[in-house]
Amino acid sequence: MRNTASRVRLAAAVTAVASIAVLAGCSSSSGNSGSSSAASSCAPAKGKVTLQYWNTVPGMDKVVALWNKQNPNIQVQTKNISNDQYGTISNALKAGSAPDLAQVGYDELPNLRTQSAFVDASKCSAATAAQSKFVPWTWSQTSFGNTGVFAFPQDTGPMALYVRSDIFAKYHLPVPKTWDEYASDAQKLHSADKNLTMTFFDPNNAEWFNGLLWQNSATMYAYSNNKWQVSVDSAKSRQVADYWQKLIDEKVVRTDLANGSTQMYAAYQKNQIASYVGAAWGYSMFRDNLPSQSGKWSIVPMPTWGTSAASGDWGGSTVAFMKGSKHLYESVKFNAWLNTDPQALALENKLGGLYPAATAGLKMQSLSQGVPYYNNEKIFDVFAESSKNIDTSFAWGPTQKTVNLSLQDAMAKAAAGKGTLSGALSTAQATALKSMKDLAIPAEAAGK
Amino acid sequence: MSNLTAGRRSASRESLASRTAVMALMLVLMVYFLLPVYFLIVAATKPQGDLAATNGLAFSHFNLFSNLHTLFTRSDGIFLKWALNSVIYAVLGAGVGTLISALCGYALAKFRFRGREFLFSVVLGGVLVPTTALALPLFLLFSSIGLVNTYWAVFLPSIVSPFGVYLARIFASAAVPEELLESARLDGAGEFRTFFSVASRLMAPSLVTIFLFQFVAIWNNFFLPMVMLQKESLFPVTLGLFEWNGQTARAPLLQESVITGSLVSIVPVIIVFVLLQRFWRTGLAAGSLK
Numbered sequence: 001m002r003n004t005a006s007r008v009r010l011a012a013a014v015t016a017v018a019s020i021a022v023l024a025g026c027s028s029s030s031g032n033s034g035s036s037s038a039a040s041s042c043a044p045a046k047g048k049v050t051l052q053y054w055n056t057v058p059g060m061d062k063v064v065a066l067w068n069k070q071n072p073n074i075q076v077q078t079k080n081i082s083n084d085q086y087g088t089i090s091n092a093l094k095a096g097s098a099p100d101l102a103q104v105g106y107d108e109l110p111n112l113r114t115q116s117a118f119v120d121a122s123k124c125s126a127a128t129a130a131q132s133k134f135v136p137w138t139w140s141q142t143s144f145g146n147t148g149v150f151a152f153p154q155d156t157g158p159m160a161l162y163v164r165s166d167i168f169a170k171y172h173l174p175v176p177k178t179w180d181e182y183a184s185d186a187q188k189l190h191s192a193d194k195n196l197t198m199t200f201f202d203p204n205n206a207e208w209f210n211g212l213l214w215q216n217s218a219t220m221y222a223y224s225n226n227k228w229q230v231s232v233d234s235a236k237s238r239q240v241a242d243y244w245q246k247l248i249d250e251k252v253v254r255t256d257l258a259n260g261s262t263q264m265y266a267a268y269q270k271n272q273i274a275s276y277v278g279a280a281w282g283y284s285m286f287r288d289n290l291p292s293q294s295g296k297w298s299i300v301p302m303p304t305w306g307t308s309a310a311s312g313d314w315g316g317s318t319v320a321f322m323k324g325s326k327h328l329y330e331s332v333k334f335n336a337w338l339n340t341d342p343q344a345l346a347l348e349n350k351l352g353g354l355y356p357a358a359t360a361g362l363k364m365q366s367l368s369q370g371v372p373y374y375n376n377e378k379i380f381d382v383f384a385e386s387s388k389n390i391d392t393s394f395a396w397g398p399t400q401k402t403v404n405l406s407l408q409d410a411m412a413k414a415a416a417g418k419g420t421l422s423g424a425l426s427t428a429q430a431t432a433l434k435s436m437k438d439l440a441i442p443a444e445a446a447g448k
Numbered sequence: 449m450s451n452l453t454a455g456r457r458s459a460s461r462e463s464l465a466s467r468t469a470v471m472a473l474m475l476v477l478m479v480y481f482l483l484p485v486y487f488l489i490v491a492a493t494k495p496q497g498d499l500a501a502t503n504g505l506a507f508s509h510f511n512l513f514s515n516l517h518t519l520f521t522r523s524d525g526i527f528l529k530w531a532l533n534s535v536i537y538a539v540l541g542a543g544v545g546t547l548i549s550a551l552c553g554y555a556l557a558k559f560r561f562r563g564r565e566f567l568f569s570v571v572l573g574g575v576l577v578p579t580t581a582l583a584l585p586l587f588l589l590f591s592s593i594g595l596v597n598t599y600w601a602v603f604l605p606s607i608v609s610p611f612g613v614y615l616a617r618i619f620a621s622a623a624v625p626e627e628l629l630e631s632a633r634l635d636g637a638g639e640f641r642t643f644f645s646v647a648s649r650l651m652a653p654s655l656v657t658i659f660l661f662q663f664v665a666i667w668n669n670f671f672l673p674m675v676m677l678q679k680e681s682l683f684p685v686t687l688g689l690f691e692w693n694g695q696t697a698r699a700p701l702l703q704e705s706v707i708t709g710s711l712v713s714i715v716p717v718i719i720v721f722v723l724l725q726r727f728w729r730t731g732l733a734a735g736s737l738k
Contacts, residue, residue: 059699080695262500288496288497
């Protein structure tokens, strides 16, 4: 933690000037839409062009091969950067050898933007025209609230509840609709069988917890008065934290499992856990790692806090326009095809398991059929519905990774009995303010 | 008489006790070293679904052949390409590396020239520098001459082995008598002829040792290719498996291929060891005489 902080401080000197410049641009861009009229820099190139595209998606080379066959004049080269995705990108940025397009997670966009990693593609009419093709919240994050077009959304992780319907049936419990019902079911299950818990709380997974906060519209950041307004610690986020704290205190959820770990699958295999709060991309994890439980799982909407449906997102990525690209026009063209063309989306879904951010993608054949593992239920209808119910005003901060680490550290301590989850939120809030101050990014605690 | 028997009995009991202790220690060590390999074999025979669900050290559904089929057909058979690359890097690299080490070590052992001991010290110093530390400087060097992302980027650094030179010198001075070299020269053989027809034959067991060292080092090398290579088609097995492993979060079924691939990737090393083990032991013994 201290290591990260000092590295951040070291980087501060380098990036401070740049970030101020960016933020100045950010704050004034609403009145300064004239900057997007510089159409000259979106001119198509003469002759053959080669684009570099870095990503972490399995099978993406096949998708790109399809494009290359159809577009002899815009050839794309891919590089897989699964191991150390952001390290590779940030090194390339420092070396001035960034690719034309790179895969960037939604929560990393603000951080890279403060490093001036992106180019605004809104000067290309094809880029702004793409807005209508994507699920609303994804566009609001890649355009930073319509201040430009810095990336196209690629995939998302709308959240839902995976339930072992056989276990729920055995104890005569209906599927929980609200978090209150979920908690009381958790107590019933655990008192009926000491080895059985409702789910597990992974304290080392801030991304997952952020998804839960998102569902409750516990906005963590906003931008106004030329400053970042930090509200990591708020009444809404405390509601979520206190809820899970109670379940942890009552020991009706486990805290000893890491998401996706062998231990986690083993616990599910031994019928010790009755549900899983997960995202769309998780469906293949259960199908492939727990084949013997085929037919026992169902996917239902997330339990809600109030009466109206709301959901959060966990994971997913964008394909960003990187600074230094000499072929913006072609990059936009390829990026649009990659993320909205039904054929490309279908292939990405099949080979890479991507759950598309494009609305057209949600209607694709493979996502409108019943899935055998899940009792032939149309599970993707649940995710599509979840996708629609995701709050579009939720935004990530420019030091999200640092804040996530701090939150995880504090949550892990809370899970071990030192402190509480709401205490972890206030730690994370302090880290958010401090890390931005270290980078000379103007920020303040949001007025409560 | 009875005293004598008692003494003998206690002595034999002692030796039995110490023998048991040694055997027990060996057994523990054997288990310690073989357990990971055993796990790998077991895991490679399981379908993905059994990896987390069943005991890691017990066999379940036997699925090895279908795993192998998936492994070799995944992404148009890229694994076979990686395996081939590893063989090219390791066999050629170790072969050329051994030749260079042998020539160098032989020269240092058998020729008297100014600065010989200094040169040898420099080579010895090279042994102390870990190859990992050299990877980044090499990358900068290679990138300025445009060799990055080619076969050469991995091959060229692989043929240099200070430890091989050190071993070759010791072996050469131990195994090649001066008299023999002199008579070869008297018979009219040039220096290269002397080396290849006389000295290298005598050094053969030790050369196998150097070859094995180099082969294993290059086969297991991971950091250098990772720094040098971007193109998947140039990857050795180690780097390819690492890349797959990084994608298991999105494609869970890759995990089984990583495990099966790891098992397949240790097979050549085992084969080379079993075949050359005889020479290896002679070579080491020759070295220890010095």
